[in-house]
Amino acid sequence: MKRTLSFILLAACSLLPMGAQAPMDGGVWNDNTGKHINAHGGSIFNYKGTYYWYGESRSADGKPYSSLGVSCFTSKNLKDWTNHGLVLPVSDQPGSDIEGGCIIERPKVLYNARTRKFVMWFHLEMKGKGYAAARSGVAVSDTPFGPFRFVRSGRVNAGRYPIGFALADTTDLRQKLTEPEYKGWWTPQWYTQIERGMFFMRDFQGGQMARDMTVFVDDDGKAYHIFSSEDNLTLNIAQLTDDYMEHNGSFVRVAAGGLNEAPTIFKQDGTYWMITSGCTGWDPNAARLFRAKNIFGPWEKLPNPCRGNGADKTFGGQGTYIYKVETKAQKKMFQGADFVFMADMWNPKHLSESRHLWIPITFEDGLPVLRK
Secondary structure, three states: OOOHHHHHHHHHHHHHOOOOOOOEOOOOOOOOOOOOOOOEEEEEEOOOOOEEEEEEEEEEOOOOOOOEEEEEEOOOOOOOOEEEEEEEEOOOOOOOOEEEEEEEEEEEEEEOOOOOEEEEEEEEEOOOOOOOEEEEEEEEEEEOOOOOOOEEOOOOOOOOOOOOHHHHHHHHHHOOOOOOHHHOOOHHHHHHHHHHHHHHHHOOOOOOOOOOOOOEEOOOOEEEEEEEEEEOOOEEEEEOOOOOEEEEEEEEOOOOOOOOEEEEEEEEEOOOOOOOEEOOOOOOOEEEEEEEEEOOOOOOEEOOOOOOOOOHHHHHHEEEEEEEEOHHHHHHHHHOOOOOEEEEOOOOOOOOHEEEEEEEEEEOOOEEEEEE
């Protein structure tokens, strides 16, 4: 009788709806080959009824500089995923920006209906340089399966000022960079100069740093690159050209001096919402919430959107993308939510084994909430 009851319970558990299953909640999420989905810091989009999940492919050696490239998985239901391998592998060409040993993080893919191209943006760190390069990489493909052709990498918006920047302050800020009083970080006077743009002016000629990032396409088809800059102290929101291949020169600094990374963004009923994390390396921390009526701001900071046990650590995860729910079946899967917060539960000793955490975004008292 005990064996029969155990079998019934096991069978019942196997029939649980996807929203209650472990894979989306930090468990092992196997692809069609039986291996855990190795797509981290990524994004999902729908193209002709098929969902494409792109992410960092990490080697199993446990080393922090373990990028294999960008992987691609497809699904018809967001539950069962087919592995299509690397659509942008690291290069075996010595001297290439994406030479093996580089770090490729946070890959995001956009489809440009005008050019009929698939455009990939990602954070790139050069081989042997740790996290000093802080570059944006761009690749392009004629198909969602790739192969993506690497186009270029570099820092962004060199010699350009953001919207609303006080041009009269530029000479003074350059001077501040040389004064001993501002060499030490984290003092009140140092923070004041960071907010004004001291590190922005430090990087003005060579281009701004671009680390953790996402992309966003607005209702009018305009696309934006959102990233951590100024040593992760300040976020930038930069509009892309019509072909999504470059910045068009319009950008803003957001939450200057606020130490935000892992930006994610969505729009509902004319309001832009952004969820970020603090800067604690691979360790989870409390999420931050911002809102604006215009994507270029002003952006208002709001309380942590997480509720429940583990809310102060974003339930062990760090955001990578916010997916817009598209079908009735998906609405049912995600408890009626219109958007889903995708996060990584990082395992720095074995990045390839980092787990996935997908949380429906609900609204309470007019604010987005992540609840577990």
